Amino acid sequence: MSATSLRRWSWVHTWSSLVCTAFLLLLCLTGLPLIFHHEIEDLTGHGGPPPMAAGTPHTDLDRVVATGLARRPGEVVQYLIWDRDEPDSIWLSLAPSRTAPVSELHGVVVDARTAQVLDEPGKGEGFMFWMFRLHVDLFAGLPGKLFLGAMGLLFVAAIVSGVVLYGPFMRKLEFGTVRRDRSRRLRWLDLHNLLGVVTLTWALVVGGTGVINTLADLVIEAWRRDQLAEMVAPYRALPPVATLGSVERAVAAARAAAPGMTPYFVAYPETSFSSAHHYAVFMRGVTPLTSRLLTPALVDAATGEVTAMRSMPWYATALFVSQPLHFGDYGGMPLKILWALLDLATMIVLGSGLYLFVVRRRAGRRAAIAAAE
Template sequence: MKLSFKPTPGFVRDMTDGHSVLGLAISTLLYIVCVSGTLAVFYNEFERWEQASELENLNVAASVYQTATEQAIALAKEQKEEFESISFTIPNQDMPRLVVEVGDIERYVAEDGALLGEVEHRWTHFLVYLHYALNLPASIGVILVGLIGVVMSALIVSGLLAHPKIIKDAFSFRLSGSKRLQQVDLHNRLGVWASPFHLAIAITGAFIGLSQVAAFAIAGVFFKGDAEKVEHMLYRDHPVMEENAPEVALPDYAAILAEMDRIAPEQERTRLEVAFPGREGQVAEVWTRVPGRLVWGERYHFNPDGSLIEKEGWSEGDTAKQVYLSTYRLHFGHFSGFPVKIAYFLLGVGMCLLVVSGINIWFVRKRQRGNPAVRLERVWTAQVWGIPFAIALSAITYLIFKLNAAQVFWVVTLLLSVVAALTGTAAKWSMSLRIATILACVGAVAVHIALFAGDAFVRASLVVNSVWILTAAGIAASCLYSRVRQRDSAPVSVGANSVASN
């Protein structure tokens, strides 16, 4: 028996209508998530860019951890900071800086173990949290972004189903056609060719955002509402210190790191944490990154004398655990090195264009049917170019004045939307905000150079400043293309008459 599927005109029409309704319903929030996520691919580089002059060194002696622990605990006691653990960011390829954290204190560490300046990644944290939760409280924002991931998955599937000639039109791109044909071809080609990437991002985003809801559901069904039992399916129980536990010597860092060299020499260490440092019952943990695996890492638990208690088993767990622990690196493109980050950035730009072109098609159709949504189109145009402008402006104001980046972003975005609803044209808003975004991107680089001089041209700073400049160059190219299109389509005077030039 031969099975075949040939969509009827009615089915295609229903899929197209459903696709349009879904896209319009979440267009602005989806676009914000896409833009911020595209930049957040480089969040490790952005963290280093914010404090470009800090020491970077991949080789740290065990004695440095000992000295830094003693100084950090002394500082915490001096500042009356409560803490149950002390943790280190072990210098690694993504973050080659030694950082110690105790309570709310977070400091860089010198080569001799002395504490240096405070760690400040507030702008990067704004960017990541914008993508992760739209700067809303986590209990609301993370779930909302997860739901956007669900809708995005539905958009991708419905878009593919609404395109019955998906193979035949795979290479069709009518640059010289009408604006509607250009937008349709851009939307369809990006949607088709990059659909595996888009689906992977949408599904993992939905999974991450809704995992907390799923955990509560699993707890309610299988564990009588005990969410801690669900958490313990993934993580070892956290140690509990007895009240008034006596003071003891700090863990033997040299022995712990030597044991790591013996049992997992090929794994890159990323984090070292000691629970209840200097107290009886203290335990140490070492986090690593497992080569060739998508899971976010592995974790090893040690006694203070350096003997291994157990391995967490994240890289060797059952299929469900492996899938869950692989979603984060797959979503952000943090695997297989820097080339994958570049690919994710470019594909992320394509996803932004996919969202914009999809909404633009709807506006063009409205105009062609004699029912233009003029005010709404102005607002959408102001958001398309105002959102990247607001992100770049927030970087400038943070670097210079340490202003709250989330407040700057949302105030600028909302203000532009309100003003666009009242005045101007879509074309003028498009061009003026593109120019403003170019200036803001270049301005972010100029301010960074003024603050950090030669450190702005090396390592992670070079990557981030290149991203700003390439973004500005891409927008400048779009301005030039728009000017050319406008010139070619302008009416040409012929005697008393005029004809439209194609």
């Protein structure tokens, strides 16, 4: 590679890294507790349902919904969600109306077997809430998500340019060499390069999936305008359903239409994932892979009949598959620990890169002053 090309790649690596480093450090710091969010919630008193005999059947979903609504009179259900980690827990998202924004949602967690309230997480409260919002959108909504997506793209550019520069740099050194007998700057440079190569694949996966996750709102809107619009086209001229039928009946109809699958969440009529006339029952598989692939079944909210069902488009599937890869929550505790160690190593890479830039700038200024004297 020519000297000119190396200088260009070095410029890309330096400035793409500098622009995104502060935000990547923030994402690494906030992402660390999110890897262990379930364990942290257990320790802070937000545990799962009480133990009962294995195979205890779930109660009627209409009863579960009635329990949640009784805790917040005057509100309505927007979403009914089964907890992935605690299948005996059901999360009800309640709001003043079905078109209310996310900021007005309140959660009530109900035991799916006994219909007893397990928890009422405070809206906008707690350590994990702050970590999640900082990690996802910096408390800035869609603009914050897109900004972090741009930082993620710069991070990917920094990784790629770093790989290009690593080959010529290591021609005269053995892999993994850290020159402890040289200056502090060279020791940190060697450590920066070593950890950068060790975390290369992980950083690309997490950085790339993070960028995809920032597009979630746009992906869902594209699905609404595309497939969902097609599936509800026969209802377009009809008024919104006046009286909702049984959600238990709707879920049973979706189960019958998708044998071998299990419900993940139900979107009520007029919410972002449904129409004004349907329960949208999102079904998922039961294996580690298929559990991330969702198939919505639209159930007429008045009659309880399935009117349409089709797999999500490729761009939505890419979003759903990217989420477990980003947080490392699909392989149990060993994978979570590995994700945490790689996260810490990435923080060292980012911090050492910033240190090397500052040291080099100082050395350049000192050389310029000496030359001028």
